[in-house]
Amino acid sequence: MDKKVFNTSFIKLKNYSESxxxxxxxxxxxxxxxxxxxxxxxxxxxxxxxxxxxFKRSPINFRQLLLVPKQHxxxxxxxxxxGYCNLYDLALEGETAFGTKEDLxxxxxxxxxxxxxxxxxxxxxxxxxxxxxxxxxxxxxxxxDTPTVVTTTFCVEALFKAYEITKNEDFKNLAxxxxxxxxxxxxxxxxxxxxxxxxxxxxxNNTVYNASLLGAKTLSLCYxxxxxxxxxxxxxxxxxxxxxxxxxDGSWVxxxxxxxxxxxxxxxxxxxxxxxxxxxxTGDHQFEENIKKGFDYYIQNFFEKEGVPKYYNNTMYPIDxxxxxxxxxxxxxxxxxxxxxxxxxxxxxxxxxxxxxxxxFFYYQFKKLISSKISYMRWSNAFMFNAMSYYLxxxxxxxx
Numbered sequence: 001m002d003k004k005v006f007n008t009s010f011i012k013l014k015n016y017s018e019s020x021x022x023x024x025x026x027x028x029x030x031x032x033x034x035x036x037x038x039x040x041x042x043x044x045x046x047x048x049x050x051x052x053x054x055f056k057r058s059p060i061n062f063r064q065l066l067l068v069p070k071q072h073x074x075x076x077x078x079x080x081x082x083g084y085c086n087l088y089d090l091a092l093e094g095e096t097a098f099g100t101k102e103d104l105x106x107x108x109x110x111x112x113x114x115x116x117x118x119x120x121x122x123x124x125x126x127x128x129x130x131x132x133x134x135x136x137x138x139x140x141x142x143x144x145d146t147p148t149v150v151t152t153t154f155c156v157e158a159l160f161k162a163y164e165i166t167k168n169e170d171f172k173n174l175a176x177x178x179x180x181x182x183x184x185x186x187x188x189x190x191x192x193x194x195x196x197x198x199x200x201x202x203x204x205n206n207t208v209y210n211a212s213l214l215g216a217k218t219l220s221l222c223y224x225x226x227x228x229x230x231x232x233x234x235x236x237x238x239x240x241x242x243x244x245x246x247x248x249d250g251s252w253v254x255x256x257x258x259x260x261x262x263x264x265x266x267x268x269x270x271x272x273x274x275x276x277x278x279x280x281x282t283g284d285h286q287f288e289e290n291i292k293k294g295f296d297y298y299i300q301n302f303f304e305k306e307g308v309p310k311y312y313n314n315t316m317y318p319i320d321x322x323x324x325x326x327x328x329x330x331x332x333x334x335x336x337x338x339x340x341x342x343x344x345x346x347x348x349x350x351x352x353x354x355x356x357x358x359x360x361f362f363y364y365q366f367k368k369l370i371s372s373k374i375s376y377m378r379w380s381n382a383f384m385f386n387a388m389s390y391y392l393x394x395x396x397x398x399x400x
Contacts, residue, residue, distance in 0.1 A: 001345040001395075007097055009352045010388050012360030014098060017381050022080055022111070023070040024377025025063050027364060029132040030055035032144075034067035048135040061374045074118045074128035075151040076378030079386040081111040081158035086389035088165055090396055098392075105165070112162040112171050115155050120147045123201065125180030127152045140203055148200045149186060152178050153214040160221055172225060179222035179231055182215045191256070194241030207256035209242050210267040213274035216242075220274075220281040232282050239278050242271065243290040250293030251301075251313065263313040265302040269326035272298065273333050295334055299343070303327070307346030319366040321380045324351040325387035328394070337394040348391060351384075 030036065030052040041047035055062065088104040099107075119126045127147035134142050159175035162168070187198035189206045197215035199205030216238035223231035246252055252271055254260045272294050275287055301313045302323065309323035310316045324347045331337040331344055355363045361375035362384045375381065 001349050005352065006348070006388075006392070006395075009356060010392065011098065013356070013362065013381060013385055013388070014360075016360030017080065017377070017385060020070070020377065022077060022114075022377065022382070023072055024076070024375060024381065025061070025068060025070060026073060026130070026132065026376055026378050027056045028052055028130070028134050029063070029068055029071075031134065032068045032071070032132045033063070034069075036066065045135060045141065048141065049137065052135055057372075059370045059372045059374075070377070071131045072114065072118060073131050073378040073382075074115065075130070075154050076382035077111055077114050077118065078128075078151070078154040078158040079378070079382035081108065081115065082154075082161055083382075083386040083389035084108050084111065085158065085161040085165055086386075086393050090393060108162050108165060109168075112159060112166075112168070115159060116170070116174055119155075119174070120145050123147060123181050124184035125177040125182075126174050127178060127181040127185070128155045129200075136205065142200065142202065146200055146202065147181065147185075149182065149197055149211050149215045149218070150199070152181060153218045156218050156221060160225060163225075176222050176226055178218055179226070179228070182218050183230075183234065186215060191241040192244030194237035194239070194244070196241055196256075197238055207260065209245060209252050209255060210270040210274070212238050213242050213271050217274040217277045220278040224281040232284075235278055235282070236284065239275055239287060243275070243287050246290055246294065250290075250295075250297030252294070264311055265298070265309065265313075266320070266322040266326040268294065268298045268302070269330040272330055276333050291334065295330075295336065298330065299336075299340065303343060303347060305346075307343070307348075307350035309347055309351070317366075317368045318372075319355075321351075321355055321362050321364060322383055324348065324355070325383045328387045328391040332390040332394050341395075344391065344394075348388075 031048060036042055036051055084104055084107045087098050088101065088108060091101045091104055119128055128151045129145045129147045130151065131144060133144045136142060156175045156178045159171045163172040185201040187206055188195040196207060196212040199208055199211040216235040219231040219235035251263050252268060254262050254264065254267055272291060275291055279285055279287060302310045309319055311318055311320050311323055327347055328344060331340055337344060355366055357363065362380040364372040364374050364376050364380055
């Protein structure tokens, strides 16, 4: 890919995100509407669900009109922090096109401290949730800041990266305390030879492979930095359960319930990311064949030759910005970038041409008819900022 095109795209994204102070809207933040909160229907589960889905599916952004504030989202901040850490590592090698070492270090400290402010303190250890309440079908209303294993894992990984750069023990200790949240507050559902971690401490969402594996990822990272064997032993059971549930062709369904039987791109990438992290942190290589089969399925089923990223294994649309973004992270984590550089460049080029606004932000979803071009800070911009930092990291290494 043309270096100038990439640099222009990434700098525009970086400048846009910084100009917004990393605050923004989210596909699922409809219940933050001050208008909705003033209505009596806020107590009706179907109304809440319809309101959220209406905001999420509409190609027109009604948030400003309906008084949904722009806010920090912990997962988004974790993604930005991870990306700035990648940029700092490049700056040590002389790459300063995206900021001086001092500027990047300042951003790393700022974002890591912000994660400390955003943490939920009502559970066994540090944990993070979303800055909005959300209705899980008709099952349960999750209050604002309900911690999830997904958000927590992204924050933990970023904090450990920040610690490696700053050597600030507060960042490491904050990340390590999240192991107590995973160990003590998440539910466990027996599955095959192990168990699945729940998505949150509350009922529902106990059958999702990627969420469980992200719990294993957090424990694997905490084992690396603490040496606590119970973390490794517990992570192993979650990884075993997920690998036992992997299909023969290398794929994973999203979850065990009938309504969770789809197979999609970026959650497959999450699974591979978590298993390879377990392997790297523990030295246990017994799941190499699962990784190989999973990656082969991922790379062969979710990307067209011309660089168009697919959402599902059996259909292309809607193309969510997570679909191209996760590719660069997965290729980097699995050390597969060099052998797939042509694909990576074609996917990134397509994404910049079709899913980036002239203002710098990335669109939410590209659809066959009417696309959703709303700027979402966590879902789109933070995700692509982190993803593009991995592309830059790998491409820079190849160019040395």
